[in-house]
Amino acid sequence: MITLLDIATPVVEESKDFVNGLDTLWVLLGAILVFWMQPGFALVEAGLTQAKNTANILMKNFVDFMFGSLLFWILGFSIMYGAGNDWFGWEGFGFIGEDSNVPAECTFIFQTVFCATAATIVSGAMAERTKFSMYVIFSVLISALVYPIEGHWSWGGGWLSEMGFHDFAGSTVVHLAGGAMALAGAIVLGPRVGKYSKDGKSRAIPGHNLVLCALGVFCLWMGWFGFNPCSTVAATGYDNAVSMSHVFVTTNMAAATGGIAAMLYTWLVDKKPSLSMVCNGVLAGLVGITAGCDCVSIGASAIIGVVVSLVMCLSVSFVDKVLKVDDPVGAVSVHGVGGILGTIAVGIFCDPEIDGVEASLGVQALGAAAVFVFCFAAGFIIFKVLDKVHGLRCDRIIEEEGLDVYEHGETAYN
Amino acid sequence: MKKIEAIIRKTKFEEVKEALLNSDIDWFEYHDVHGIGQSRQERVYRGVQYSTDVIQRIKITIVCREVVLEPTVKVILNIAHTGKVGDGRIFVSDVLDCYSIRTGENGDTVLRDKK
Numbered sequence: 001m002i003t004l005l006d007i008a009t010p011v012v013e014e015s016k017d018f019v020n021g022l023d024t025l026w027v028l029l030g031a032i033l034v035f036w037m038q039p040g041f042a043l044v045e046a047g048l049t050q051a052k053n054t055a056n057i058l059m060k061n062f063v064d065f066m067f068g069s070l071l072f073w074i075l076g077f078s079i080m081y082g083a084g085n086d087w088f089g090w091e092g093f094g095f096i097g098e099d100s101n102v103p104a105e106c107t108f109i110f111q112t113v114f115c116a117t118a119a120t121i122v123s124g125a126m127a128e129r130t131k132f133s134m135y136v137i138f139s140v141l142i143s144a145l146v147y148p149i150e151g152h153w154s155w156g157g158g159w160l161s162e163m164g165f166h167d168f169a170g171s172t173v174v175h176l177a178g179g180a181m182a183l184a185g186a187i188v189l190g191p192r193v194g195k196y197s198k199d200g201k202s203r204a205i206p207g208h209n210l211v212l213c214a215l216g217v218f219c220l221w222m223g224w225f226g227f228n229p230c231s232t233v234a235a236t237g238y239d240n241a242v243s244m245s246h247v248f249v250t251t252n253m254a255a256a257t258g259g260i261a262a263m264l265y266t267w268l269v270d271k272k273p274s275l276s277m278v279c280n281g282v283l284a285g286l287v288g289i290t291a292g293c294d295c296v297s298i299g300a301s302a303i304i305g306v307v308v309s310l311v312m313c314l315s316v317s318f319v320d321k322v323l324k325v326d327d328p329v330g331a332v333s334v335h336g337v338g339g340i341l342g343t344i345a346v347g348i349f350c351d352p353e354i355d356g357v358e359a360s361l362g363v364q365a366l367g368a369a370a371v372f373v374f375c376f377a378a379g380f381i382i383f384k385v386l387d388k389v390h391g392l393r394c395d396r397i398i399e400e401e402g403l404d405v406y407e408h409g410e411t412a413y414n
Numbered sequence: 415m416k417k418i419e420a421i422i423r424k425t426k427f428e429e430v431k432e433a434l435l436n437s438d439i440d441w442f443e444y445h446d447v448h449g450i451g452q453s454r455q456e457r458v459y460r461g462v463q464y465s466t467d468v469i470q471r472i473k474i475t476i477v478c479r480e481v482v483l484e485p486t487v488k489v490i491l492n493i494a495h496t497g498k499v500g501d502g503r504i505f506v507s508d509v510l511d512c513y514s515i516r517t518g519e520n521g522d523t524v525l526r527d528k529k
Contacts, residue, residue: 204459270458277460317461330460 024102026235026244027110033226034113038065038120040223043216044283045124046412048207048276048329052402053128054412060123060132063139068116071144076115077108079148086159088149101234110230114174117227118147121178122379124329126185129192131394132407134386142181146378150177150371165367166350166359168247169231171291171342172368177375179336183325184379188387191326193399202321205328210275217279221255224286228293243294243355250293250301251286257305258285258312265313277313280330284312287338291364292346295357300349308341336372343368415509415522416483418476421447421502422494427472433489434476440526442476453500471502477509479522 042061046054068076074094082091097104119142123135151173153160167173195203207213229247234240262281266274288308289301296304315333319325325332347361386392393399398406405411422430427444434442447470454465478486487504495501514524 202462204457204462204464206459266458266461270461270463272458274458274460313461320460320462 020101022236023234024106027102027106030226030230031110031113033223037220037223040216040219041120043212045329047209047213049127051208055408056403064120065116067139068119068143072112072115075144076148080151081156088152089156115147118174118178121331121335122182125182125327125331127328129399134392160367163363165363166346167291168294169228169290171339172371175287175335176339180372180375181379182331184376186325186327188383195326247293253301254285254289254305255282257302258309261306261309280334281309283334284309284338288342291343295355296349304345308338340368417507417509419505420474420490421471424472426494429493433493438482444474447471447473479525
């Protein structure tokens with residue numbers, strides 16, 4: 001089976017003869033579906049925040065994809081997949097690689113949508129209080145440098161891949177990376193005005209539209225059918241057919257059990273089954289299964305969904321009430337915590353008979369820890385520097401009256 | 415002429431509307447109103463408990479001739495009633511005058527029977 005890793009190793013000889021139409025269609029279909037996660041994130045983040053900031057959060061989601069597409073082409077792809085050392089690639093800037101079983105540009109567009117996904121996770125945690133200009137700069141840096149560097153470690157032939165670290169579609173590379181930077185951003189920014197009372201008690205700031213949020217989660221769920229199964233990057237032959245189908249089932253199962261776990265958790269603890277937490281639970285299950293969707297059994301995927309979702313529910317309260325970090329959409333818990341647990345779960349549940357993958361618990365934990373530390377540190381430094389130089393946070397009056405009017409001059413609802 | 419302002423449950427609005435249309439009233443306005451009272455509703459948002467004191471009701475405003483005041487009030491009293499706390503209130507006040515913009519005439523003849 002051809003994995004993401006193999007794309008990096010140049011398959012030069014007679015490569016054009018091997019370019020395979022069916023594989024290409026499959027990967028391009030995947031690119032469409034992963035692109036579909038962009039509206040998903042946009043809707044979830046818009047729905048879980050206040051109506052006065054809706055145009056702003058939608059703009060941020062556009063910025064992530066627009067600048068991600070540009071910067072990943074100029075710099076990112078070369079740093080992530082270019083030949084280099086164990087830590088980063090450094091080859092062929094603005095050039096998009098070699099044909100393998102699919103054309104180089106097919107690989108490139110598929111990796112571009114993944115990059116944009118990592119970037120867009122951060123906007124939710126920093127919602128409702130960040131200067132738009134500062135967010136644009138951050139979005140450029142994440143697509144050009146931070147994501148490609150840590151991505152090179154696992155998927156570009158770097159030190160983690162040499163140790164046998166297994167992250168099939170990006171629990172760590174995409175989601176944990178986004179979650180870690182989201183945490184750094186939310187810490188540097190501080191909580192929204194009115195989020196905590198004078199004695200430090202957490203207050204609810206209900207999202208303005210759970211219809212948007214729920215629709216967004218369904219979009220993401222659908223998009224994940226490209227994110228995970230199409231990461232086989234090959235569709236020809238019976239082995240690939242089996243693998244693709246297996247990934248579809250494990251991906252869906254973890255989403256379903258993740259949602260169920262969050263529903264039962266809120267029903268028992270808060271006395272009412274909460275829609276917004278079920279939305280997060282589904283996403284946590286999806287994030288959790290992403291690393292091991294090819295190599296764990298269906299039963300294991302159900303367990304992963306439940307465990308990741310339950311820990312995510314605890315984490316939402318922990319981040320909110322104990323750490324007192326204001327994360328309006330739960331990005332840190334869903335993507336950060338979900339990413340860590342999903343990656344470690346590969347070391348526990350990985351079954352070599354399913355996909356020939358062998359993973360060790362230690363290496364999985366090390367990989368997750370390394371990416372978390374790197375992305376958190378990189379995010380923290382970038383945000384601190386932006387804060388010192390220009391101020392990361394918007395003025396209080398803008399925050400109170402809404403970013404839409406002051407930053408963009410147009411409101412989402414008229 | 416009298417003005418009747420009735421704050422009623424949202425769930426009772428359709429029934430009250432039907433009854434008013436079948437009585438001597440040819441026009442009324444209504445608004446969604448938010449009130450603050452003594453009752454509190456406990457809610458949970460993403461694990462954070464909070465209570466909301468906002469109570470949603472509909473306010474109907476009717477200006478009518480004095481002869482139809484009593485039957486109109488009775489209609490609302492009967493139909494908007496459930497017997498539980500929160501059924502609402504009816505306020506009645508005097509109206510000085512009333513003009514028809516189309517004809518320019520004034521006085522309570524403007525508020526004609528609909529027949």
